[in-house]
Amino acid sequence: MTDTMTNLLDIENLRVRFPTRQGHFDAVRGISFSLRRERLGIVGESGSGKSMTGRAILKLIRKPGQITADRMQMGGTNLLTASERQMRQIRGRHASMIMQDPKFSLNPVMSVGQQITEALLAHEKISRRDAKTRAIEMLDAVAIRGPDRVMDLYPHEVSGGMGQRIMIAMMLIPDPEILIADEPTSALDVSVQLQVLEILDKLVTDRGMGLIFISHDLNLVSNFCDRILIMYAGRVVEVCQAGRLHEAQHPYTRGLLNSVPDLEHPRPRLDVLKRDPAWAEAPSVSALT
Numbered sequence: 001m002t003d004t005m006t007n008l009l010d011i012e013n014l015r016v017r018f019p020t021r022q023g024h025f026d027a028v029r030g031i032s033f034s035l036r037r038e039r040l041g042i043v044g045e046s047g048s049g050k051s052m053t054g055r056a057i058l059k060l061i062r063k064p065g066q067i068t069a070d071r072m073q074m075g076g077t078n079l080l081t082a083s084e085r086q087m088r089q090i091r092g093r094h095a096s097m098i099m100q101d102p103k104f105s106l107n108p109v110m111s112v113g114q115q116i117t118e119a120l121l122a123h124e125k126i127s128r129r130d131a132k133t134r135a136i137e138m139l140d141a142v143a144i145r146g147p148d149r150v151m152d153l154y155p156h157e158v159s160g161g162m163g164q165r166i167m168i169a170m171m172l173i174p175d176p177e178i179l180i181a182d183e184p185t186s187a188l189d190v191s192v193q194l195q196v197l198e199i200l201d202k203l204v205t206d207r208g209m210g211l212i213f214i215s216h217d218l219n220l221v222s223n224f225c226d227r228i229l230i231m232y233a234g235r236v237v238e239v240c241q242a243g244r245l246h247e248a249q250h251p252y253t254r255g256l257l258n259s260v261p262d263l264e265h266p267r268p269r270l271d272v273l274k275r276d277p278a279w280a281e282a283p284s285v286s287a288l289t
């Protein structure tokens, strides 16, 4: 049975800092959370520090950006002291990240089939022929119709939704325990969005993965995730169980909820989100479990 109570990840007092001409800018300002085998949503407006949080977990912040924390533990590994070599292994085997636009992540001069096959060969001791069969099975697993044909296509020949599913297939090759998805569906139209979400959902349920789902769309996240961190100005202002979002207390969360159109209870005008400078100064709410 999958152990659902052990934390896959513990992050305490994480900061991401960028030096600037005027001093420094803290994109993430001391946030704490843990991840179990669950769907954890991170929501907030543009610039609130969601992507930097996701990238910091895999130490993918580009220089001169700096990551500091009191603790960053992924299973048995202390991420704070892990070398770049160890981090590459972690990124390959334990945790993967799906970005918003797959076109930037796929190699433009290799066919889809070649990319998946090469990735499989790099991770497993199998023959090229078996790798090809597995690649077709993987495309099939992420609901790609006619996988044989898709194997021969190049990234520019596939649609956004298909590209995103191919990326998910690639990310699953090492069978990671943690998947970080940064706005994975925001470039897709609604029906394709749902297909990609279904695939991610199945992965958490069937493989017992922990998913960090980053989005600016509170509505989407509340339907899809188990627990939600609401970020504002680099801090976590509120933590909610998705099913209890209607009980959210923080005015920023309430504002995000009220600025979403509701088809069942339409309002003549949506609320404009008002901001209070005090929100940015309040201490970050802990989401450790």
Ligand SMILES: Nc1ncnc2c1ncn2[C@@H]1O[C@H](COP(=O)(O)OP(=O)(O)OP(=O)(O)O)[C@@H](O)[C@H]1O
Binding pocket: 018, 025, 027, 044, 045, 046, 047, 048, 049, 050, 051, 052, 053, 065, 216
């Ligand atoms: N290299 C950099 N130097 C200075 N500031 C940076 C740098 N990279 C990012 N930032 C700032 O860090 C803040 C957080 O960025 P981040 O990408 O995490 O936001 P986000 O919540 O994911 O927003 P979005 O939804 O737009 O992606 C932003 O204000 C951004 O301008």
